[in-house]
Each structure stands twice: as structure tokens, then as C-alpha cells.
Amino acid sequence: GAVVSQHPSWVICKSGTSVKIECRSLDFQATTMFWYRQFPKQSLMLMATSNEGSKATYEQGVEKDKFLINHASLTLSTLTVTSAHPEDSSFYICSARVWSLAVADEQFFGPGTRLTVL
Amino acid sequence: AQSVAQPEDQVNVAEGNPLTVKCTYSVSGNPYLFWYVQYPNRGLQFLLKYITGDNLVKGSYGFEAEFNKSQTSFHLKKPSALVSDSALYFCAVRDNRGNTPLVFGKGTRLSVIA
Numbered sequence: 636g637a638v639v640s641q642h643p644s645w646v647i648c649k650s651g652t653s654v655k656i657e658c659r660s661l662d663f664q665a666t667t668m669f670w671y672r673q674f675p676k677q678s679l680m681l682m683a684t685s686n687e688g689s690k691a692t693y694e695q696g697v698e699k700d701k702f703l704i705n706h707a708s709l710t711l712s713t714l715t716v717t718s719a720h721p722e723d724s725s726f727y728i729c730s731a732r733v734w735s736l737a738v739a740d741e742q743f744f745g746p747g748t749r750l751t752v753l
Numbered sequence: 754a755q756s757v758a759q760p761e762d763q764v765n766v767a768e769g770n771p772l773t774v775k776c777t778y779s780v781s782g783n784p785y786l787f788w789y790v791q792y793p794n795r796g797l798q799f800l801l802k803y804i805t806g807d808n809l810v811k812g813s814y815g816f817e818a819e820f821n822k823s824q825t826s827f828h829l830k831k832p833s834a835l836v837s838d839s840a841l842y843f844c845a846v847r848d849n850r851g852n853t854p855l856v857f858g859k860g861t862r863l864s865v866i867a
Contacts, residue, residue, distance in 0.1 A: 678857045
């Protein structure tokens with residue numbers, strides 16, 4: 636199946652700094668990428684949807700100025716957590732999909748990035 | 754709006770016994786339904802999906818799920834549980850109309866006891 640990678644797999648940063656997480660589709664071109672956030676022992680909450688070459692669509696309650704998403708190419712999307720605070724500590728998971736009207740493609744998930752803000 | 758309910762936070766089953774993890778859904782159009790499994794500090798692994806066709810879907814590792822339109826359910830089942838099946842299971846749904854994202858249930862922790 637299709638492979639999605641994330642980098643880094645884990646990161647520890649100081650409060651107030653910014654952290655960038657990369658999501659890459661390794662063997663397919665993803666027209667759409669999704670970013671999810673997962674708190675311990677909880678479900679995946681959709682943060683935003685990004686289509687290549689256009690601005691991301693954020694879910695209600697997600698601060699677009701804090702969680703910057705860039706989808707510059709069909710194989711790369713980045714999530715930047717700006718001015719991180721301890722409450723931003725979480726497991727961030729990206730997902731990629733090739734979408735067409737003819738095919739109900741599943742979303743392929745990255746392995747996740749564990750962010751800890753001190 | 755789409756939503757998924759997994760009514761059980763935890764399911765305990767003895768090794769060798771059949772297991773069921775429950776899922777009900779709500780979508781505006783026709784549903785695309787998925788099950789994923791997550792091991793600690795890992796991403797999601799795809800188990801199976803229902804798009805159309807036979808209501809009984811067979812997936813990875815011996816798992817299967819049955820789509821029931823009248824009950825809006827998509828319960829995950831396995832005839833004989835293994836200790837290695839212990840993990841967190843997520844049901845997900847999306848509307849078949851357009852490029853909509855998957856919406857996840859809260860997850861059910863399965864514990865298989867030897």
C-alpha cells in the first residue's frame with residue numbers, strides 16, 4: 636500500500652519556540668492531506684484539510700495562526716506549531732489521499748509525531 | 754455532519770474467544786466505513802473498509818466487519834482472539850459525496866487475556 640512518512644517522529648522543544656513537522660507521501664501524489672491531533676487515550680481530532688497549492692481549511696476551534704499548514708507540492712505538507720506552549724503537547728498524525736470522483740480512496744496515515752513542549 | 758459512535762471504551766475477551774467491537778455511524782449520504790488499529794505510540798494501521806457490495810467485509814489479521822444499513826452499524830469481529838490483538842481500535846466514516854475527511858470514533862481499547 637501507499638506509504639506516508641512523518642519527520643520528526645518525536646520532538647521536545649522549549650515553550651515559545653516553533654516546531655515544523657513534515658508529512659510526505661513517498662510513492663504517490665497526494666492531492667489532499669489532513670492533519671489530526673490525538674491526546675492521550677483519546678481519538679483523532681481533525682485539525683485541518685489542505686489541498687495542494689491552496690490554503691488549508693481549518694476545523695472550528697483550531698487557530699490557523701498557531702498551526703500553520705503548507706501544502707506546497709503533491710508529496711509534501713508541513714505543519715508548523717508557532718510559539719508552542721505545553722498545552723500543544725500532543726501526538727500529531729498526518730494523512731494523505733489521492734482523491735477522484737471515480738474512486739473512493741482510503742486515507743493513508745503517517746506514523747505520527749510526538750510533540751512535547753517544556 | 755458525519756459522526757461515529759463507539760459505545761465501549763474497553764472490551765475484554767479471553768484468548769481464543771470471539772470478539773466484537775461495536776461501531777455506529779451517521780452520515781448525510783452513503784457511508785464509506787473503515788476500521789483502523791493503533792498500537793502504543795504508533796500511527797494507524799488499516800484493517801478493512803466498506804465501500805459498496807457485500808455487507809460482510811474481510812480484512813487483515815482475520816478481522817471482518819458487517820455493514821448493517823438499517824441499524825447504521827459496522828461492528829468489527831474476529832472468530833478467535835489473540836493476545837497480540839490487544840490494541841486501540843478506531844472506527845471511521847466519511848460521506849461518499851466529495852473530498853471529505855475521515856471522522857473517527859473515540860476508540861475502543863481491546864484487551865485479550867491469555
